[in-house]
Amino acid sequence: MTASNSSLQAVVFDWAGTVLDFGSCAPMGAFVRLFERFGIDITIAEARGPMGMAKWDHIKAVGSLPRVAAQWQQQFGRDFADADVDHLYEVFTPMNAAVVPDFADFIPGALETVSALRARGFKIGSTTGYNRPIMEVVSKIAAQGGFVPDNLVCAGDLAAGRPSPLMMYRCFADLGVWPPHTVVKVDDTGVGLEEGLNAGTWAVGVAISGNATGLSLADWLALTPAQQAECRAAATAQLKAAGAHVVIDSVADLLPVIDELNARLARGERP
Template sequence: MTRSIKAVILDWAGTVLDHGSRAPMGAFVEAFAHFGVAISIADARGPMGMAKRDHIRLVGTAPAVATAWRAKHGRDFDDAAIDAIFDVFEPLNVAAVEAHSALIPGAKHALDWCAANGIRIGSTTGYTRPIMERLAPLAAAQGFTPEVMVCAGDLAAGRPAPLQMWHAMAAMGIWPASTVVKLDDTPPGIGEARAAGCWAVGLALSGNIAGLSVEDLAALPPADRDALRREATEQHMRAGAHLVVDSIADLPAVVAHVQARLQAGETPGLVEWS
């Protein structure tokens, strides 16, 4: 049995860059507002991590939003509504990533550590390829150039289905799945890893659940930061995370932890998703 980690598959927003995953949140709020329907930040963040059309569907069919849509437009929230909102959302998100593309503190060091230790880097994302065509060069200029980038819409199903993970591993020639660690800031991303048979590691403070910039997080009283960490940890563990850490800065410790579990004979297990 292989007992060494070969690769880390990384999510993008809230995991490697865009501390607090703020770009997509704002674009969702603005896109619904374009059609005269107000959604809250909590509404926008709820399904984060999923493919963006799926995300729009879940937001729009939530009871309060569905009622508001019906009152405004005189019809139910349907596939035509999803298409219309997506057409507005995608360019908004493309513009938003330009302002929210900075690597999360500690990310570059973690990536360099992986390179120095022979651990390969791939990526999956809930962003579409047009969004990533704008974001990827901004990340590359800061030193983030994963071997593979699998986008929402590239395959038949997005998160929490395992197809993006399997596609990334196949493109990299990496197997078995037990030698791969997935880092993600959202429960759907954790589900993606578990469904693929990989190690799933949640990020508590850098991503969507905490939802704060570096500066706003640092300004919190320690007790409030601890409360955010506990809430995020609970959400990730419910989704099936094997481990939860604060951010990608903890990646070297994550690899050491998972490697020890592998060497003790543990495997990540496989969670079936329907």
């Protein structure tokens, strides 16, 4: 086995809730307003449920919830169907693209962590549940702030999105890295972690900065230590249940985990 095969070479980051948009807040209001526009009431919890999926799949999942499907049936006199998902998706993309600039602040420590990884020679990949039109807005803002990953794979680029491994396979090809156990996937959602696991990579969950906790930075900081501990425990359990090898608060805590995973690889452990 070559040296490159026994140590980590690349980290593939999710975007919202992982690198920027603390709490993964941008899509939430857009989802609620989207269904509102069609006379359907959904809660933030219902909107958050499928987070991390491609947005078309996310809309279908929300619309298929029994409470939401019943409202749709009552409103339109028919079942919620794929044609409806297509229509909602067309309306959703510009709505989400319009709000993402308001939620594009970097998660504290994200830029420093990426910079430190690059200094160690790591490739930096990225996948997202956002589609290309939304990411054209997000990536431009991120680049102005100093985050330019080596690649970007969006929902809709390939035949299947998360939790399939296809976007990760594209990352391997774009970054020129293999085998999968030399790659780490960092994500705030279960399906995003599963995307990495299904591709054979290590999976690191971020519990506090993303969808699992679902609070803005200001709201998180306003909690008491006891409340924070409760949120952390619940989010950690959720991400561990999805298969995360390690769970951290945010990407600011990633570097020691990279060292830990390298040590595990050196001992012959694999994801």
